[in-house]
Structures are given as C-alpha cells and as structure tokens.
Amino acid sequence: MDKIPSFSKNHDTLSVGLHKSMEMHGVTTWDLRFKKPNAGDYVSPKALHTVEHLLATVLRNSSEKDNVIYFGPMGCRTGFYLLTVNLDRTEVLKLLKESCAVALELNEIPGNKREECGNYLEHDLEDAKREIAAYSEILRKII
DSSP, X not given: OOOOGGGSSOGGGOOSEEEEEEEETTEEEEEEEXXXXXXXXXXXXXXXXXXXXXHHHHHTTSTTGGGEEEEEEOTTSSEEEEEESSOOHHHHHHHHHHHHHHHHHOOSOTTOSTTTOTTTTOOOHHXXXXXXXXXXXXXXXXX
C-alpha cells in the first residue's frame, strides 16, 4: 500500500500552529497543531471531543460556513484538521481567531445530548476551553 500524505511527513519536525497540509480537488486541508508531536503532551480524549463539538459548531455557523467542509480531531491527539474551500491562509487564520473567541464564550457543549452524540458522556468543557485558549495564544502570534 502507498503511504498516505500525512504519514509521509516527519512529525518530529512539525511545530504548533497553523499549517497548510494539502490541497486536493479544490479542498484545502489545514493542520491546526495544538501540541508538538511526540513531545508527551497531548489533548485529553474528553477535551479533544469537546473542542470538536465547540469549534465544529462555531465554524459551521460562522460567516464562512459555506466554505467549511469539515472540522475534526487528529487521532494522535495533537490537533485538528480543518477542510475548506475558497479560503486562503489569511482568511483561515482570521476565521480561527474569531471562532476560538466565540467558542470560549460558550457555556454549554453543543450536541451533547444522548440522541445527538455517540459518546455524549465523554466531554470536558473546562479542559476544552483551556486547550482552545492556549491555541488562541499560538494563533495570536502568527502573522
């Protein structure tokens, strides 16, 4: 089998931040790296799940909602993938900064009822907000 593109990158050289991962069929995959790979610090499963609910909801309700295809976690628990169309890096960075700010204001987890989520008991709003706040600081430093 061919190695998929994300496994072809040397993860020891990846840093936290926002990285354009790839573009295919008009869809751009953005690597939202919350944690440095293989450094021993990972997003907890509960926070990962909650960040997904918070940011997926905010992004899909944003002014750019028609350009957001997907938002979801990396299995390695070091970040998330955002798939977009028609947005350049500057626009994605602005969108993420705005979306993180909105997510930090939420006091409830969207889609957190049994009938709305396949693992509704595995959430941690406080830890998720801590992770989003830390990522917001990373984004703030990006020009």
